[in-house]
Amino acid sequence: MISFYKLKSDFFELDRVYSFNIFLFDKMREHRIVALYANSPLTGELKESWLELEAKGAYLQLYKDDKDDFHYETNVSHDELMELNAFYFKMFNLQESRLKKYEEKAKEKFLLKKILQTIAKTNDFLPLIERVKSEVMCYPLYESDLTSMCTEVVDKTFSRDMLPVRVAAFAFFLARQNKITDREKLVAIIMASLMKDFGLSVLSTELFKNYADLENHNIYLKHPMLSIYILSKIGYEFPTEIKRIILEQHEQTDGSGFPRQKKEDHIAYLSFIVNLSDQIIMYSSGKINGRKTDLIKTIELFHKGVSAEGVNVNFPPRLLESLGSFLLNDLEKDLAKKDQL
16 A cells, blocks of 8 residues: 655645654655654745755655645645656556566465476476566565566566576576575666676677687677666666676686676675576576586586586685575575574
8 A cells, every 4th residue: 555645845835834744755765754743833944955855856755644634734635646646656556456466476385496497307497487577576666766667677578488587587596595685686686687788789790609719809808898888878877786787797706707807805796696697597508518408407517616618616605505505495495494593
């Protein structure tokens, strides 16, 4: 249910005292504070500050339980309030329809090990992809712009078994296995996984005839930066966390990666998660050495640090160790144990 209504400073008169709290919501920081406490007079200085903040994208809010008092004390009609909150209600209704469609599926028993074993036999990632979709489509649309964008992207792309979607779905569960449950971080992982290789689209297709030889081409080594450049032209300022994951997608713990040869202490853990997920999916599909390997076997190779053609184990040890739970335990049971600790 909607908890807060959006308001305008014009609704309130100077020197008036209202019986309810008026809140200020900073959209950029996703932070809410009390802008005027109940039974406190509205001064000219305070109202001026509200106008300045509104010009920067912030807005006033009213708690839902105070709606009747608000109408009585301000003479603002129900229709005026609803018109101002039309987009909010549209998002709320969309959220409700999505919950009806996906919430039950998102709560179904899901045994990750069993799904991975099935994928190893069939090479069909849709069960994994659809599980991620059902969970993400239940995320609150009004939580942040990025979350809303991610749900729309997932809605449009997570119905097809494509390599970038495979990487995003695998990275989602790898992050969860590493105790990352914050929605904004999971959203960042999904979005970065899907957009990290935009820069490859401007490279000659001739380069991709031999994956083993790719790193000998200087232009290929710059593709993370090309991806960031393309994102900068979209017209939306993506969070630093997403851009960092994209830039660090090929960096390694020992400094042998690219484009900046960073070492472990200077690489974000989320970047390692996306990098490892990408390598597992690419190796399994045969894109790295030309030979397909079933998913379980691929996970085992990386988990054990096996020195094989195309297997890169320059990752934090705890990340590689976390792959063991994909092989030994059902994610659901493992998370339940962690919750009990």
